[in-house]
Amino acid sequence: MATINDVCKLAGVSKATVSRVINRTGQVKESTRKVVFDAMEQLNFKPNSLAQALASNSSNSIGLIVSTFHGNYFGALLKQAAMLAEQAGKQLLVTDGHNDPLLEIEAVDSLVARRCDVIVLYSRHMSEQDFIALKQRISIPIVMINRQLQDKSCYAVCFDQLHATQLAVNQLLDMNHKQIACITSPLDSPTGLLRLQGYQDCIAQHHIPTNPALIAEGGNTIESGYQACQKILLTGAPFSALFACNDNMAIGAMKALTEAGLKIPDDISVISIDNEAASAFLTPPLSTVELPIEAITDSAIKTALALADGQKVQAGTKEFRGKLIVRDSTAYLRKK
Amino acid sequence: MATINDVCKLAGVSKATVSRVINRTGQVKESTRKVVFDAMEQLNFKPNSLAQALASNSSNSIGLIVSTFHGNYFGALLKQAAMLAEQAGKQLLVTDGHNDPLLEIEAVDSLVARRCDVIVLYSRHMSEQDFIALKQRISIPIVMINRQLQDKSCYAVCFDQLHATQLAVNQLLDMNHKQIACITSPLDSPTGLLRLQGYQDCIAQHHIPTNPALIAEGGNTIESGYQACQKILLTGAPFSALFACNDNMAIGAMKALTEAGLKIPDDISVISIDNEAASAFLTPPLSTVELPIEAITDSAIKTALALADGQKVQAGTKEFRGKLIVRDSTAYLRKK
DNA sequence: CTGAAAGCGCTTACAG
DNA sequence: CTGAAAGCGCTTACAG
Numbered sequence: 001m002a003t004i005n006d007v008c009k010l011a012g013v014s015k016a017t018v019s020r021v022i023n024r025t026g027q028v029k030e031s032t033r034k035v036v037f038d039a040m041e042q043l044n045f046k047p048n049s050l051a052q053a054l055a056s057n058s059s060n061s062i063g064l065i066v067s068t069f070h071g072n073y074f075g076a077l078l079k080q081a082a083m084l085a086e087q088a089g090k091q092l093l094v095t096d097g098h099n100d101p102l103l104e105i106e107a108v109d110s111l112v113a114r115r116c117d118v119i120v121l122y123s124r125h126m127s128e129q130d131f132i133a134l135k136q137r138i139s140i141p142i143v144m145i146n147r148q149l150q151d152k153s154c155y156a157v158c159f160d161q162l163h164a165t166q167l168a169v170n171q172l173l174d175m176n177h178k179q180i181a182c183i184t185s186p187l188d189s190p191t192g193l194l195r196l197q198g199y200q201d202c203i204a205q206h207h208i209p210t211n212p213a214l215i216a217e218g219g220n221t222i223e224s225g226y227q228a229c230q231k232i233l234l235t236g237a238p239f240s241a242l243f244a245c246n247d248n249m250a251i252g253a254m255k256a257l258t259e260a261g262l263k264i265p266d267d268i269s270v271i272s273i274d275n276e277a278a279s280a281f282l283t284p285p286l287s288t289v290e291l292p293i294e295a296i297t298d299s300a301i302k303t304a305l306a307l308a309d310g311q312k313v314q315a316g317t318k319e320f321r322g323k324l325i326v327r328d329s330t331a332y333l334r335k336k
Numbered sequence: 337m338a339t340i341n342d343v344c345k346l347a348g349v350s351k352a353t354v355s356r357v358i359n360r361t362g363q364v365k366e367s368t369r370k371v372v373f374d375a376m377e378q379l380n381f382k383p384n385s386l387a388q389a390l391a392s393n394s395s396n397s398i399g400l401i402v403s404t405f406h407g408n409y410f411g412a413l414l415k416q417a418a419m420l421a422e423q424a425g426k427q428l429l430v431t432d433g434h435n436d437p438l439l440e441i442e443a444v445d446s447l448v449a450r451r452c453d454v455i456v457l458y459s460r461h462m463s464e465q466d467f468i469a470l471k472q473r474i475s476i477p478i479v480m481i482n483r484q485l486q487d488k489s490c491y492a493v494c495f496d497q498l499h500a501t502q503l504a505v506n507q508l509l510d511m512n513h514k515q516i517a518c519i520t521s522p523l524d525s526p527t528g529l530l531r532l533q534g535y536q537d538c539i540a541q542h543h544i545p546t547n548p549a550l551i552a553e554g555g556n557t558i559e560s561g562y563q564a565c566q567k568i569l570l571t572g573a574p575f576s577a578l579f580a581c582n583d584n585m586a587i588g589a590m591k592a593l594t595e596a597g598l599k600i601p602d603d604i605s606v607i608s609i610d611n612e613a614a615s616a617f618l619t620p621p622l623s624t625v626e627l628p629i630e631a632i633t634d635s636a637i638k639t640a641l642a643l644a645d646g647q648k649v650q651a652g653t654k655e656f657r658g659k660l661i662v663r664d665s666t667a668y669l670r671k672k
Numbered sequence: 673c674t675g676a677a678a679g680c681g682c683t684t685a686c687a688g
Numbered sequence: 689c690t691g692a693a694a695g696c697g698c699t700t701a702c703a704g
Contacts, residue, residue, distance in 0.1 A: 016683080019684085051680075051683090052682055054387055057696065082405060082431075091446065095418075096419075115385075248614075252617060283594060351697090352676085383698075387680090390696090676703090677700100678701090
């Protein structure tokens with residue numbers, strides 16, 4: 001692979017000059033620019049970005065850690081992030097955090113070793129304490145996605161989980177449902193806990209006692225929603241509506257309900273959170289809460305870009321709100 | 337950020353020695369190893385992988401270009417690739433090719449600039465000619481996913497598209513369907529063309545004339561499947577079965593059929609290709625062909641790893657076959 | 673077992 | 689407008 005020295009020889013100029021034409025920096029006479037350019041073409045020369053990064057002390061890249069590569073949710077996030085990074089002329093280095101706080105830290109370290117200009121971390125499980133420690137340890141700015149942080153000196157963006165949950169559950173309550181089942185997200189994560197809490201708060205505000213038989217923990221997958229719903233059905237506890245903490249679990253639950261001979265929404269109303277692409281095309285179409293995944297990604301990446309650029313950025317957590325989308329899986333409770 | 341020189345000073349040894357303990361290479365007395373190790377700990381030193389790559393002339397990374405970050409399909413591929421790369425102790429550099437041959441070439445060049453040890457390219461649109469030219473131009477080994485290449489000196493893995501299509505369409509034919517509609521993938525890609533051809537071949541083999549009114553081009557999305565199906569319905573041409581070239585389009589089509597008052601599978605059988613996670617949970621569950629996405633990724637990455645390692649690898653295209661999964665969206669044609 | 677020195681492929685003051 | 693030289697943070701023969 002041709003190096004800058006090969007170009008120098010062929011063009012008969014110094015490395016400094018070649019560097020200037022590569023980077024369009026400083027003054028270069030048009031005629032010598034052309035000579036250098038032709039030499040680069042002829043040798044099929046591509047500057048080694050590792051060497052550039054080392055010499056200029058800037059890798060011109062932003063590191064992104066996602067919880068998992070799986071699913072439409074992170075697909076949308078990655079797509080948006082890649083687009084913004086490209087627009088800004090930055091490399092995007094993407095890493096899989098494997099949904100595990102320890103592996104997330106490893107992922108961050110690998111990004112640190114590659115000297116990213118800034119790191120964006122989407123974490124479901126890392127404790128705030130660990131995050132702060134991490135932030136102190138590395139000397140690269142880091143922005144967190146998906147978490148409401150107490151520490152106001154951190155950069156973070158997240159969804160208003162309680163609000164999203166309220167939108168969903170209140171919709172059921174407004175339709176006169178009293179006996180509302182809930183399939184939760186994994187309860188070892190802050191998001192899972194917040195959504196469960198939101199559900200419980202809404203129920204409590206309407207002076208409805210919580211019924212543990214109507215709550216089952218899921219794993220965010222279709223299959224887990226199916227199983228959790230079967231578990232609730234098995235208790236025999238009556239309910240007229242179901243709130244699933246994400247669309248995938250709602251899809252699984254709808255299957256379990258249908259198999260149990262229940263009609264949606266005639267017998268059971270179903271609502272959830274996410275607005276996956278498939279949700280509008282289910283039978284019946286799923287009522288859900290859309291989360292502004294593009295907007296949150298935008299905010300995180302733009303903050304990161306500004307930080308990488310050395311700009312002063314307002315610290316703290318920015319919160320984004322979801323939007324209720326009512327479709328045909330929810331209906332008013334019929335008087336019996 | 338601490339450098340190797342800081343560690344040298346603190347530990348009172350030379351760079352060579354520090355390098356040896358970092359890389360566990362050569363002999364180092366246990367006592368000095370410990371001194372160096374402690375110094376690294378104390379300084380929170382992480383070797384700069386850019387400098388390592390430059391000095392050792394190996395970036396220890398494999399570059400991967402996907403057609404798009406969107407969707408479960410590439411999510412599964414990325415997840416698998418990330419796992420294998422990690423196991424092998426390699427960095428995985430992922431880039432978005434934006435489903436466009438020109439941007440794919442740009443993506444490859446950016447990976448070349450980063451001096452990946454090997455590149456894996458998933459391309460839907462790049463012509464074989466362009467690929468060969470690309471391969472010649474860069475001096476890094478490259479393996480192609482998703483394409484059957486004529487040139488036997490290239491490394492490639494792909495699905496047997498004709499076979500997958502036959503599995504689906506023959507299932508319909510075996511169930512006595514004669515009038516079979518088809519929603520194609522985009523016809524500007526080899527995969528789209530192959531699947532259409534497979535459909536046409538099967539029909540022809542059963543001496544059934546092709547009816548252009550029963551064929552509509554889709555865009556691989558749910559929405560496009562919905563629209564394509566409406567278009568077919570509008571022609572008024574009778575059909576008892578529908579083959580959609582992927583699950584997403586089948587989901588959209590099922591919606592359109594249901595809205596038109598048709599029952600699946602009583603009035604219309606539906607089958608497709610992909611076996612998305614949601615497909616088993618639709619009403620009715622979707623018959624489809626599962627493609628071994630993990631296996632193909634495995635093969636591509638392992639080939640890449642061997643190439644990066646300088647091993648001799650058998651060139652040519654490896655082909656993988658899908659598996660028919662019959663569920664309830666298909667039924668025997670009822671005699672009328 | 674350890675160190676001095678050259679080198680990886682660039683960038684960037686500094687001088688002219 | 690251009691070049692010589694130092695330096696980025698490492699690795700790797702080579703010598704001892």
